[in-house]
Amino acid sequence: MSNIIKPGEDEVGFTKPLYAPIKRRSFFMYAGATAGITALALAGCNDDSDNTSMPNMVDVGSSSLGVLNYAYALEQLEAGFYTSLREGTYYKGLASGTAEKQILDDLYYHEVIHREFFKAALGTNAIKALEPDFSAIDFNSRASVLGAAKTFEDLGVAAYNGAGRYIATDATGLQYLVIAGKIVSVEARHASLIRDLVLEGSFVDSDVVTIGTNGLEISKTPTEVVAAANQYLKEGSKLNVSNLV
Template identity: 50%
Template sequence: MKNELIKPKGLVTNTNRRNFLKFGTMSVAGAGLLLMGCNDDEDMMPPTMNEGVKLGSGDIGILNYAYALEQLEAAFYATVMTGGYFANASAEEKTIMGDLEKHERAHREFFKAALGEAAIADLEVDFSSIDFNDRASVLGAAKTFEDLGVAAYNGAGQFIENVDYLLIAGKIVSVEARHAAAIRDLINPGSDDFAGDDLIDSNGLERTLNFTEVLTAASTYVTTPIDFSQLPTS
């Protein structure tokens, strides 16, 4: 199916969750230096459009795709930090959510710096459907974003041509998977939901989603139209 313009729609325990998350942040700074040194053969300027953003083509388009998702996640966690849920959360949950916010902000800034002039503009978001004063609403949204992020990286990996970019994507998706597991454990402590059957198939492989599926889901919260028509389809 041809990519189209997406427009907005209206195994961790309580005592070691943070350590589980902490190891996922290593090497991002070094990876950033690697990525910034590997752009010589890329068309670095994505096309412009009068309304919204165009992701562009090739590896740069895919990196902008990842950047768009990291913008969404970073904006979400920044808003979480200002809401009533976070203000009244347990010390453990405050620590976890604070860590996730820092990770997603680091991912966003990493892509922004690495892409340079090829980076898409800042996206406008709408979180009006999320009650940031309510724990269930916040954690449910966090689960949606983290699961979506993992599936997005998994789906895009096959199209990345530069092996250095692929290595970096692998580092980042491993962090996103840690996030997803931690959030699922907060929602249903001590269960097997951290690697539930809704995510992991009978071969022990996590699900993938294509560009259309991911950006359609994200359009619930992103008000900026995103044109990904130049991304690969097969």
């Protein structure tokens, strides 16, 4: 409990704190007590990679907890993005009651909730708070903001779909699989709407869905996903997913 950040320390920042400590134990009591605890004991600390080929990177780990940390990392990125855009003139200029205001508010709420959920669920197994690098995004530009939102939402969907296979098939793993499913369909709803805002009718275009052939989302491997995600993370916060196999 010593690492709880005090209120006011980081009001609009990337690592919006949980002011009330989450009862982590209740998560795992629910999530199949013994299996969860065993997994925790085996997983160890993932914060520091000692993989010499990828120094200074954040290793998300392997198996079920690796997928959870991978998801936590991506949710940190998304939540950070929607938090940052609130400081830009594009968002600030949106009138109350407009679709874009409503949408960007909801996406901010949803992604922060996702991030805080994973943080609580992972407890001491969580990777560190990542430092984003959004220097490529112009938060004063509608096109830049919505383009980036589209990138993050599509990437999130492709990432969750591609990572399901790395979750273990024990009782705890199946619970994680369902929780990932609960989140990914919300991400897909986001992606669909943001895409249509950027370009009307593009909600299932061929860059994300094999629409001409079998109508499947084009899922991405963790390696493919971090190649994109790491562009938005600072040195020391870039992700290493080499243990998700």
